[in-house]
Structures are given as C-alpha cells and as structure tokens.
Amino acid sequence: MASEEKSLNFIEQIIEEDVKSGLSNTKLRFRFPPEPNGYLHIGHASSIALNFGLGIDYQSPVNLRFDDTNPEKEEQEFVDAIKKDVEWLGYTWAEECYASDYFQQLYDWAVFLIKKDKAYVDSQSSEEMAIQKGTPTTPGTDSPYRNRSVEENLDLFERMKNGEFEAGTHILRAKIDMKSTNMLMRDPIMYRILHKHHHRTGDAWKIYPMYDWAHGQSDYLEQISHSFCTLEFLPHRELYDWFLDQIFEDNKLRPKQREFARRNLSHTVVSKRKLQQLVKEKHVNGWDDPRMSTISGLRRRGYTAASLRNFANTIGIAKRDNLINVSVLEFCIREDLNKIAPRVMAVLDPVKLVITNYPEGKEEWLEAENNQEDENAGFRKVPFSRELYIEREDFLEEAPAKYFRLTLGKEVRLKNAYIIKGESVIKDSEGNITEIHVTYDTDSLSGSGTEASQRKVSGTLHWVSIKHALEAEVRLYDRLFTDEAPDSYKEKNFLDFVNPNSLEIVTGYVEPSLSTAQNEDKFQFQRLGYFTVDKDSTPSKLVFNKTVGLKDAWEEKGKKEENSINNSLKEINKYFKVETKADRIAIESAIGENIKNISSFSLLQNSLKKNINNNKASLLFSQFILKYSNWKSADFEEEDIKKLYSMSLKSESTYVRSKALLNLRDIESENLRNQFDDEILKLYSNPPKNASEREIEILSEMVKK
DSSP, rough: OOOOOOOOHHHHHHHHHHHHOOOOOOGGGEEEOOOOOOOOHHHOOOOOHHHHHHHHHHTOOOEEEEOOOOOTTTTHHHHHHHHHHHHHOOOOOSOEEEEEHHHHHHHHHOOOOOTSEEEEEEOOOOOHHHHTTTTTTTOOOOOOOTTTHHHHHHHHHHHHHTTTTTTTTEEEEOOOOTTTTSSSSSEEEEEEEOOOOOTTEEEEESSOHHHHHHHHHHHHHHHHHHHEEEEEGGGHHHHHHHHHHHHHHHSSSEEEEEOOOEEETTTTTOOHHHHHHHHHHHHSTTTTOTTSSSSHHHHHHHHHHHHHHHHHHHHHOOOSSSEEEHHHHHHHHHHHHHHHHEEEEEESEEOOOOOOOOOOOOEEEEESSTTTTTSSEEEEEEEEEEEEEEGGGGSSSSSTTTTTTTTBBEEEETTOOOOEEEEEEEEOOOEEEEEEEEEEEEOHHHHHHOOOOGGOOEEEEOEEETTTTTTEEEEOOOSSBBBTTTTTTTOOOGGGGTTTSEEEHHHHHHHHGGGGTTTEEEEEETTTTEEEEEEEBBBEEEEEEEEEOOOHHEEEHHHHHHHHHHHHHHHHHHHOOOOOOOHHHHHHHHHHHHTTTTTOHHHHHHHHTTTTTTTHHHHHHHHHHHHHHOGGGGOOOHHHHHHHHHHHHOOOEEEEEEEEHHHHOOSSHHHHHHHHHHHHHHHSSSSTTTTOOOHHHHHHHHHHH
16 A cells, blocks of 8 residues: 555455455456436545545556436436536546446346346336335245246346336346345345436336446446445345356456445535435525535535545544534635635625725725735735725724724724724714724834834724725525434424525625636635635626635534523523522523524434433423424424423422423324323322412313313
C-alpha cells in the first residue's frame, strides 16, 4: 500500500490480508456502481471516495459501472449527472461500464442455469408468491411451477424474451432453498417482464435482470477483485456467492463482496426515493436545489470537491450505521473556504449611514486585504463615500453596556476605513430608523500609521458605499429539515419536518469588485458567512447562495434547547413543594413556554421517553410535553404514550393523575382514550385518599361523558 504508516481501516485490512494470501497487486480492481435512477447524494460521495481512494492507494483501476437494469426509473439525464459529479470530485475511472452491456451474457447464463435445473419460470401472481415464500420465522413452500421440465422452462423463458407475455404473467426464479433462513435464498427472482424503453438498449429487451443477478455477474465479467457495498446488502452476500458458484471458472478471478456502514447525515435524507419526492412535490426547486443533499445541490450551494473529500476522510469507514452531524460537513467547508475564499463586503439588511462631516461628492478608493489566510491573495481597492449602507442590526439607538456595535455617542471602526461616532437618527412616521448620522475622525484611516488610526474602539463594522454598490439577489439557505433524523420515526412522515424557513431571499448590496464574479465563484461576505455565485446570476443581476455561516448557529440553538429541557426538569420539582394554586400555575406556565419554543422533535421525544418512570416529577414533565409541545400524541411512539398514561394514572401524585386525565380527555385519538376507560372508572369508583377536588371533578366529567 502507498502509505503503510497510517492505520488501516477494516476494508484496507481485508485487501491487505488477501494480498498476503497470494492475490497479486496487479489483480486488484474496484468499482463504483450507481444506479442511474436519480442524482448522487452525500452518501454516494463517501462511497466514491472509498472506492476511488483505494484505486489511488493501490494504484489499481476503478470502473464506473451503471447498474441500469430498471428502465422504469432510469434516464440518461441521471447518467450524465453522475459522470459529472464523479469528475467534479476529482476522480478518473478506468472504464465506463453498464450492466446493460452484459444483457446478452446474463441471458445466456440464465439459460445455462435452466438447463442445469437451477432456475425455473414461475407463473404465480405476486400475492401468491408472497404467501408461498413464508416469513422470517416460518419456512416457505415450493411454487406449484417449481418442477416444470427444463424444456418447458426454456420455451417459456425464450417467449418471455420475445415479448409474447404481459408484464407480471411470468418471472424467472433461481431454484435454491425455500426453507432457507435467509429469505433472499428462497428461490429469488432473476428476471421479470418489462415492456419499457431502455435508455441504452431501446426496445431490444422485454425482460430485465434483477439487481442480485446482474450485480455479481457484472463484477465477475469486469474481474473486480473487491465489491464493497453498504450494510443493507449483507444478507445478499450469500446469494451473490451462490450465483458466482454456478458460473465461476477456475482460471478467472472471483470477486469478493464485503460491506461497510452507511453514513447517514443529520437534518437531511439520502434516500433517492425521498429526494425524488421532494423534487416532484416541489418542496425544493430540482435535484440541484442548494438545500438538497445531492452532490449537485451541494456544489451549487458552494461546497467544494476538496471539502467533500475531506468530509469522507474525516468520518471514515465503519461497520455500524450511525448518524453524522451535518455540522461536521459544515466544518469541512468552512475550513476549505477560509483558505481560498476572498473577503469582500456586502450588506444584506441595509440601513443608510451618512457621515455628516465627510465632504459631499468626495470619494476615496481604500486598500483592502483579500484574504489574510493567503499571503499571495493580495489587495483590492474599495470605494468609500459620504453615504454608506451598514447592517440594520449593527446599530441600536439605545444599547446595553456590552453592545460592541454602533450606537449614539460611541465610536466604532468601519472596516478598512475610519473611526466613526454615532450622533443622531432620522425616523419615518412609524418610528423606523431610515438614516443614521455619524461623524468620522479624519486622522483615523486604517493602516495610515497615525496615532488616531491605532486607537482601540469597541467594534468593527462592514459597509458598502451606496453610490458604488451593486444590487444582488441573495438566497439565504438553511437546513432543509428541522429534525436531525427526519425519516427515522415510525409515527411520522419525513415531510412533517421540512423547515419552512429553509430559504429566505433578500435584496442585498455588494462592493463593485464583484461585478465580474462568475458562476460558482466563492467569497466570504465579511461578518456574514460564505457565499457562492449561483448559475442564475447574470451580468445585470447578481445572484448569490449562502453556503454556510461563519459559526454553527444550529449547535448554539441545540445547546440552548437542551439547557431549556434540563432547567425545566429542575423547576418541576418545585411544583410539588409550593403551597398555592397560583404558584403551581406560574411554574407550569413557565415550563410550558419553554416546551413550546423547542423545535427539535427528537429532543422532545427522547425527553418524553426518558422520563417515563416511577418518579412523579418525571411523569408530570412528560405530561407537560404532551400538553404544550407543538406535536400531537399521535406523533410520538404509541408504545411510549400508552406506557406514560398507564404509569401516570397509577401515580401516587394527584397532580400527575390530574394532568394525565386532562390530556386523555383532550387527546385526538378516541381509540387510545378508550383503552384507559377501565382505569378511569376504577379511579372514579374508588378515588385515592389524596385525590384533590379537581381530580374528582375531572373523573366525574370523563365518566359521565
């Protein structure tokens, strides 16, 4: 291996062991095998980096093979997009291959299996097959067509190929073992009839091979030494090997399938089906929408190939699936753009600033450093004049002591320019500030070396000269989903977590040096974040996409929400100690407000689940979650909700029982409420000694209802 010093991951260890066991380095060959039924996403980027990275490390060829066996979903558009993505990531494939290149050979091998009585044509309906196949805990039963003669199978299979039958009337199945503990080995389907136009073979074929039949045989034909798949293909390995057993010749290299864990990314989805749903239902504006987890979307948003390769290397290869926080990906792009992105000034929420003692009509072109992280980046000239735009949030008329931006009577520095002092404001009829008037220190020009220029002030603001500023459309992108794992909940549709604020479009103003910016050019808008030029941009209308902020605002928000939960749990103990109803209402109101402001469903669900125990404070807190969160009981796991109500109604505390009864009274599921009728009746018939008047009142109301 090229780099013996580094520690090897388990994939590299497999290869090293095979080489030590006699596999020649010259026989090593890898592949990246996408299905062209959608655009590649961030998960594919990791797989691409793995396979092509192995090719680089071992100086071995890597094929790009399209597993194009399903003409119902595959298109040339997706083939072209995949090739573009792989090239953009910086990789070169040895051969461009297609499973459709092997359709004739796969057919011939299928005929060979029929002749060996290892495959047969089945004419059952899909419903009949599902019953006949059994379950993971019960064995399957033989198809009534399993013992067709070789001659009849050959005849039917050829007629299937010739298009004589409708789709669904016949399939070809391998004859393996209907009692296997591996469901995939119970006579798996090899071919199905599809009267669909294929993007490469046209209408030549009326039958198409299934993935399991095509994949391993394609590896074999290309003499791939190691076929790496994600963990969901682990059960397929037995079938992969069985198919190879039927056709393998001793003078050929036999491929080896091994599996690694899928690396899921938080606050996104990487299922092609779900990505396609987002596109079709117009939650996003196409496969390359900058909010999408597709490589095309990330590229358009401003991610670099280097940042995605670094991300893949950072998360590494593992044997278990896990969820990678998207902040890791954002760290990788910040790290890369910090080195390469020129610093420029832009104002996205402008308010006019007038330097009253600056001569009217005067303008200066001041020197500004392009990137302090790159000594070769040089300097540029930015225009300065009497009237500027600054960010509205950078001024407060009356500011607290630790406010480090502009306010009346205090000084701040304008980046690359002068020190200014707030003097007065002009407001419109509704009290909104329309102009800020300041004065400047004429001797304080940044970098001039004067005593005034070296004076320390509380803050530095970015700005643009109004006279010279260029108007731009700025698309402020945020995470597409509000929850870290939007497609992981049994009771929820992933679309319920689409972030309504994932895109905000504003009109901003940028310095004139950006007039020649081209598609995918990247910049740091000082103090605001990293931005890239969108493909919609024209010389007459600049369009920028926000790539990422300078800081991780979501991490800060997440910590704040976790602290809110923890503080509420501490406060709830007081609920049982205070003596008056007013005090209890005040505590509940404060906790309820905290819960309402928590946007993370996973945090709420985990908090609810964790607090279903015999502690009265914990149970009450979980009941508060049901009452005050923005989610319904049906959104949480049904098993948890049932357990919570069961334990709450048996609680020693009348307050817990009362809150549970009130939540049950108002619950949206009548069926769930009815499941607790017996317990409610029992409480009503024989109230606990400590039952409050309010609890008795609620019980009476519910029983009579």
